[in-house]
Amino acid sequence: MSKIVVLGATGHIGGYLVPRLVEAGHEVVAVTRGTSEPYRGHAAWEGVERVTLDRDAAEAEGTFAASVVALDPDVVVDLICFTEDSARHLVDGLRGRGTLLVHCGTVWVHGPAEASPLTEADVRRPFGEYGVRKAAIERYLAEESRRPGGVRSVVLHPGHITGPGWPMIGPQGNLDLSVWADLLSGRPVTLPGLGLETLHHVHADDVAQAFQLAVERQDQVVGESFFVVSDRAVTLRGLAEGVARRHGVEADLRFVPWEEFRTVTTDEDYDASWQHASRSHSMSTEKARRLLGYAPRWSTLDAVVEGLDALRADGRLVVG
Numbered sequence: 001m002s003k004i005v006v007l008g009a010t011g012h013i014g015g016y017l018v019p020r021l022v023e024a025g026h027e028v029v030a031v032t033r034g035t036s037e038p039y040r041g042h043a044a045w046e047g048v049e050r051v052t053l054d055r056d057a058a059e060a061e062g063t064f065a066a067s068v069v070a071l072d073p074d075v076v077v078d079l080i081c082f083t084e085d086s087a088r089h090l091v092d093g094l095r096g097r098g099t100l101l102v103h104c105g106t107v108w109v110h111g112p113a114e115a116s117p118l119t120e121a122d123v124r125r126p127f128g129e130y131g132v133r134k135a136a137i138e139r140y141l142a143e144e145s146r147r148p149g150g151v152r153s154v155v156l157h158p159g160h161i162t163g164p165g166w167p168m169i170g171p172q173g174n175l176d177l178s179v180w181a182d183l184l185s186g187r188p189v190t191l192p193g194l195g196l197e198t199l200h201h202v203h204a205d206d207v208a209q210a211f212q213l214a215v216e217r218q219d220q221v222v223g224e225s226f227f228v229v230s231d232r233a234v235t236l237r238g239l240a241e242g243v244a245r246r247h248g249v250e251a252d253l254r255f256v257p258w259e260e261f262r263t264v265t266t267d268e269d270y271d272a273s274w275q276h277a278s279r280s281h282s283m284s285t286e287k288a289r290r291l292l293g294y295a296p297r298w299s300t301l302d303a304v305v306e307g308l309d310a311l312r313a314d315g316r317l318v319v320g
Helices: 014-023 043-047 055-061 065-068 084-094 127-144 177-184 204-216 238-248 258-264 267-279 286-292 299-314
Strands: 003-007 027-032 049-052 074-080 100-102 152-158 161-162 189-192 199-205 225-228 253-256
Touching: 003 014, 014 027, 014 043, 014 100, 014 253, 043 161, 043 299, 055 065, 055 084, 065 084, 074 084, 074 127, 074 204, 084 100, 100 127, 100 204, 127 152, 152 204, 161 204, 177 189, 177 238, 177 299, 189 258, 199 204, 199 258, 199 299, 204 225, 204 286, 225 286, 238 253, 258 267
Parallel strands: 003 027, 003 074, 027 049, 074 100, 100 152, 152 225, 161 199, 189 253
Antiparallel strands: none
């Protein structure tokens, strides 16, 4: 079994990943910026070493990588790296130690889809700061993995991470909970365009599954990248109708041109909707299944419904 340092351990992915790793017999060190508790409580956390380390501050001082190396990891799972400079700083510290680096990317390393489903080998045209930066990190890590004596790495690209405890991307392509409240209450919901753009969700535990597999099957997957998503993407319309049907409600959907949609939502929500719809992602899981052994347990609808039920139970989503 391995000693695994998880950076950003109490977030959406870490809340599922850390217990998985502990239950599999690994020694886990959970590194977080503060003292926040994980999104998902689990008895396995009692056996986890907790380390507080402010990445931004430590990188500015040039000490972050040394602090991680001092934990003597066999594997570093990096869930919170957002710039190539940050990746280079960590890699420089890990080089020559034989440590595996498992990096969390995003499906946004792809821009607008040219074909469906997208594969990891398809041409990429990322746009927007987040997708462009993550694509640059992946290129750097792939080159490093190919270098003699370079740090070995694996990159996983989750879709729209979904699960209990936080809002998920909804049928407008944004995080507006009032859309779900209207939908499940039988009130009209306005969708942009024809509602045929696609979203590709994934349950946080399925993402954690893929990270665990990357750790445990590293010899087969070093230097590779993988999409981590549910079995099938859904259209905006299909998401609304499917979730409504699961709750015994008939979806009352209205479709308007994008120009009109801008007038019925906030600037922030419109931007999020456009960012998702303009990419219209649908990703293949064939490579992850073949090389990682990845097998998503949750469909998009299952993951979204579970998340919505949790939001209702917490009083954050009021229906009726």
